[in-house]
Amino acid sequence: MNVLKEQKLDLVVIGTGMAGAAAAVFAANRGLTTAQVGETGEIIFASGYLDLLGVHPPENGRILSDPWVGLVQLARDEPDHPLARLAPDIIRTALDEFFRFLEASGLPYRRDAKKNAQVLTPLGTTKPTYAAPETMWAGVKALQDQQPCLLIDIRGLRGFSARQIAAVWDTRWPKLRTVTIDFPGSDHLTELYTETMARQLEQPQNLAELAARIKPHLKDAVVVGLPAILGVRNSLAVAAALAEQLAVPVFEIPTMPPGVPGLRLRDTFSENIAQLGVSLYREKRVQAVRPESDGAFVLTIADHAGEEMIHAWRVLLAGGRFLGKGLQADQAGIREPLFGLPVYQPLSRREWHRHYFLDPRGHAVNRAGLETDQRMRPLGEKGTPVFRNLYAAGSILAHQDWMRRKCGSGLAIATAYAAVEAIKMDG
16 A cells, blocks of 8 residues: 655545536635545536526525625525525636636636527527626527527437427527538448547537538538537637638537537636646545544545555545435435434435425425535534544535535535635644
8 A cells, every 4th residue: 555654735635527627726726735536426427507596585486687696585584595605706716726727728708798609509598697708609699699690410319319309499599590411431330429529629610510511511500519529638729710610600519418518617627627636546435544643644545556645734625415426325314424424314215305396395304414504614513623623514514405506516615615725724
């Protein structure tokens, strides 16, 4: 077993999703020696849209045009919600810093800082979101102004249907048209995959051929929408080149997950967080944690090649819920597996779910998680921090149902920022 004995790191972040990545960025920006550990998990299922707060109250499905007004209402109605416990200025600062990181990393996002945008989903419905990749932003204006638009279907690609999107909108978007084309070099294939297509379109000859197949169908269209396949590593350049060849703006629509937008985020985090000086232990799991007498921790991490140990003054839990293995469930209930922390949850399993799956009141299990103090430290049964140097952020936190409120990214980024700020202040 390899043991890192040279020095204790300031921080180990457990989790490679949005909260873990944001925490690693914030920690590196503050000069903290940091390691990030975790297997690739929920991030590959990301649509690319970054939500702040899109629905409140969720019981009546009220769509928020202004997430900041919604946050004030959330603080009034549900003061225990993790976002409600943070001042709006803190949330703004966190988002601004995170978006600067994405832009510097070559994955710029667009937003109207004062309001949500309505964006298309692969099912043809719309949803509110706070920010979208630059490659998707032209779709916001196309939808808002009902511009003459051509949507592209690609024969053999599953998980996306321009025809279905157009059918959903029907007479409400009268100048929305669709066409089905063959992807360059796919004549011998019966099924296509978005990652493969995206990487092929990074080759200029394939992109030029795609443009040539779209051009005859443009007619009166002033904008073109495609599934999210415009490159993985240099999507902005690929989208710009296609727009230049078609002489009209283009935009992407997410496909069913997992898809290319999640891969872009994963690769952006992996490559650029490392450049900030963070030690990455990707595709490794924390097997055990041992608290030391001075308040620090020794973490045993492992993969198929073996085990090693990391010494850290502080640990931040940002591994998500069940999919990310931050929480586990069995017949006895919901538990946090690494530290054995108390989990806020219903008293019995029969209370986890309501009778109807789509009950507008939601399900109690989705609000289970860790309760923390104002410094984002998980609390024990007596209401005091279990460990003075242990913190938590993201969807592992209690009293939130991020899917129903469309607040997943905002929750992850803002609480990661709050935790790292507390860690920095704790010295």
